[in-house]
Amino acid sequence: MNYEPTALEHILITTRVEKVINWSRATSVWPMTFGLACCAIEMMAAGASRFDFDRFGAGIFRATPRQSDLMIVAGTVTYKMAPIIKQLYDQMPEPKWVIAMGSCATAGGPFDSYHTIQGVDKIVPVDVYIVGCPPRPEALLHGFMKLQDKIMSSSLADRYKEIFEAVG
Amino acid sequence: MTPESEPIQSGPEAPEAPAGAYIYDLKAAPNRQVELPKTVPLPGLQAYLADQKAALEADEAKWQKQLADYEAKLQALPEGKEAPKPPVRAAAKKDDYDMKTPVPSAPQDADMLRLVELLGERMEEAFEQAGELTCQVAKEHLLEALRICREDKQLKYEMLADEAATHYPAAEGFAFSVVYHLTSLSRHKRLRLRILIPEGFEPESACAVYRNADWLEREIFDMDGIRFAHHPDMVRILCPDDWEAHPLRKEYPVVGWGQRDIDFREDRSGRLARIAQEKAGNMGINLKVPKAE
Numbered sequence: 001m002n003y004e005p006t007a008l009e010h011i012l013i014t015t016r017v018e019k020v021i022n023w024s025r026a027t028s029v030w031p032m033t034f035g036l037a038c039c040a041i042e043m044m045a046a047g048a049s050r051f052d053f054d055r056f057g058a059g060i061f062r063a064t065p066r067q068s069d070l071m072i073v074a075g076t077v078t079y080k081m082a083p084i085i086k087q088l089y090d091q092m093p094e095p096k097w098v099i100a101m102g103s104c105a106t107a108g109g110p111f112d113s114y115h116t117i118q119g120v121d122k123i124v125p126v127d128v129y130i131v132g133c134p135p136r137p138e139a140l141l142h143g144f145m146k147l148q149d150k151i152m153s154s155s156l157a158d159r160y161k162e163i164f165e166a167v168g
Numbered sequence: 169m170t171p172e173s174e175p176i177q178s179g180p181e182a183p184e185a186p187a188g189a190y191i192y193d194l195k196a197a198p199n200r201q202v203e204l205p206k207t208v209p210l211p212g213l214q215a216y217l218a219d220q221k222a223a224l225e226a227d228e229a230k231w232q233k234q235l236a237d238y239e240a241k242l243q244a245l246p247e248g249k250e251a252p253k254p255p256v257r258a259a260a261k262k263d264d265y266d267m268k269t270p271v272p273s274a275p276q277d278a279d280m281l282r283l284v285e286l287l288g289e290r291m292e293e294a295f296e297q298a299g300e301l302t303c304q305v306a307k308e309h310l311l312e313a314l315r316i317c318r319e320d321k322q323l324k325y326e327m328l329a330d331e332a333a334t335h336y337p338a339a340e341g342f343a344f345s346v347v348y349h350l351t352s353l354s355r356h357k358r359l360r361l362r363i364l365i366p367e368g369f370e371p372e373s374a375c376a377v378y379r380n381a382d383w384l385e386r387e388i389f390d391m392d393g394i395r396f397a398h399h400p401d402m403v404r405i406l407c408p409d410d411w412e413a414h415p416l417r418k419e420y421p422v423v424g425w426g427q428r429d430i431d432f433r434e435d436r437s438g439r440l441a442r443i444a445q446e447k448a449g450n451m452g453i454n455l456k457v458p459k460a461e
Contacts, residue, residue, distance in 0.1 A: 079427055080408040114415055114424025115407070 018156050025069070025095060026151040027057040029144075032068035034088065036075025039102040039134040043074045046137035058144060065091040070147070071124070072140075076104040077117040089124040095159065097151070099143055100126045103133045202421050208339040210364075212304070213272040213295035231257055270298035277301055279323060279359060286316050292364075300360065307363040310348075311372045317350055317359060318377055325350035325359055328378035333388045337418045343367040344394055348374065365394070373399040391416035 031053075035043060047053045047061060054060070062068040065088045077085060089098070100120050103109035106129045108118035120126060127150060130143040208215075234255045241252060272295040275281060280294050280301050290309040295302055305313040317325040330349040337343065342364035350359045365371055373396035374381035385396045386405040393414035395402055404411060411427070413420055 079411075113422055114420075114428060117428050 021156065022152050022154060026148040029056075029058045029070045029097070029147070029151075030060045030062050030068050031058055031070040031072050032065055032088070032092070033061040033063045034071060034074070036073065036077065036081065037104065039074035039105070042134045042137055043072055043101065043140060046140045051137040051141060053141070053144070056141070056144060056148065065089075066093065068092055069095065070097050070099065072099045072101050073105040073120045073124075073126075074101045074134075076109065076111055077120050077123065078115050079117060080115070082117050082123050085120065086123050097127045097147055098124050099128045099130065099140075099147060101130045101140060101143070102135055103131065106131070109133060202419055204337050204418055206338050208336045210334075210336060210339070210345060211272060211297060211302070212293055213274065214293055216272045272297040275301070279357060282320070282322050283313075283316070283359075286320065287313055300358070302360040302362060304362045304364065307365050307369065307371055310361070310363050311374070311376060313361055314348065314350075314374055314377045317361070323352070323359075324354055325352045325357075327351040327353055328374065328381055328384070329358070331374065331381055331384040331388065333392045333394055333416075335392055335416065335418050339364075341366070344392060346371060346388065346394065370395045370397040372397050375399060390414065393417065 035041075045051060047059055052059070058070065065071075069092070071085075071089060071092065073085065089096070098120070100106045104111065104116070105120045108116050110133075112118075117123065128143045128147045130139050132139050135143070234257075238252075238255050245251060275284065275294045275296055277296060280296065280303070283303055284291055284294055287303075287305065287309070290306045290313065291303060292306055293304040303313070317323050327350065328348060329351045331347070332349075333344050333346045335344055344365050344367075346363050346365060348361040350361065352358070363371060371394070373385055375385070375396075376398070382400060383405060385399055386401070386403065388394050389396065389402055390404040390406050391414055403409070407415070413425065415424070
């Protein structure tokens with residue numbers, strides 16, 4: 001027997017609140033205008049018309065951490081820059097995510113040296129790591145889509161549990 | 169001297185260099201041990217001549233030893249046997265290679281002769297190498313030499329193109345060389361002044377003659393730890409203010425003393441806050457958060 005949707009079901013969809021919230025978050029991730037080195041050039045290319053980051057809802061680069069959801073750490077993180085990155089991350093409102101773009105931000109890259117932090121995960125928690133030196137804009141888009149998958153599979157309950165357990 | 173550039177001792181947990189709380193474990197990574205250089209690769213005419221002389225003497229000693237060995241062989245020769253061939257002295261190698269290393273020579277250039285004449289006793293060494301002019305000046309008379317280079321009508325080196333220092337831990341009598349690269353825009357010429365200074369010596373700042381020496385000298389202080397006397401603002405320029413040690417010294421490990429391994433998710437062990445409070449204290453500001461009793 002064929003299922004015939006009723007007139008009401010033509011105009012209504014049923015879903016979970018959590019899914020709607022995740023969907024809206026994943027499709028409007030606003031990154032922060034924040035570049036540290038050559039990876040930032042690739043990040044700008046990803047935002048420009050050829051690759052067009054905006055197709056995924058992430059093209060609105062905000063110039064302040066207080067309006068952004070995503071921090072793309074694009075470049076070498078030096079010891080002098082580390083407290084500034086920490087401060088910017090702390091100024092971002094929840095929910096917030098971090099992408100470590102390129103080998104420098106991931107693990108120090110070629111700079112096995114006194115002034116370079118060996119991976120930005122020593123400063124802020126990282127959600128997605130992208131390999132490459134620097135990564136192509138496609139790689140950044142792929143990393144961003146992975147982040148969208150992560151956001152879609154996240155649960156509000158888990159997040160609040162995390163926060164409240166951290167606070168105690 | 170400014171208070172913020174001195175090592176901070178007042179804090180209870182201030183790490184003492186180099187035996188700090190977060191010193192890099194070099195035993196766990198032996199390939200990261202520091203190897204101090206054993207030579208002093210400082211170009212100079214006197215050093216070059218001394219090297220040549222030593223090489224000649226070594227060659228002569230080798231020849232004499234060959235002759236003596238031959239004599240001993242002849243003495244020990246049993247009767248009736250044919251005597252071995254006498255040794256032949258090897259001729260000096262002919263080096264016709266195009267890319268010969270340019271060797272230093274005595275000054276010929278008119279600028280150099282003028283400078284030698286003007287500086288007299290204050291000039292320690294002057295030589296030319298590959299068409300580049302280098303003068304080594306007595307460290308106490310550097311400022312006068314710079315002023316002469318800039319203001320003399322025949323020299324007119326108006327621009328200080330660069331200033332840099334090098335650490336020579338193996339050298340005797342000095343620890344650093346500070347080099348001043350001068351450029352004459354009107355005469356299209358370049359000149360290099362050099363001073364050799366021991367550890368702890370404070371050379372006179374070149375800011376009085378060339379204003380742009382300000383940041384160059386701050387960089388030298390940051391990287392090599394040489395303080396310049398009468399400098400307007402002798403603080404670090406590249407490294408952060410709370411940095412310890414001077415990275416371009418040869419005894420400094422490339423991976424540092426472990427500053428990069430601090431977990432920044434916490435504070436840098438309260439160090440930044442303490443420095444801020446000390447600075448504020450010097451200016452009479454109270455930054456401390458009042459606590460309820």
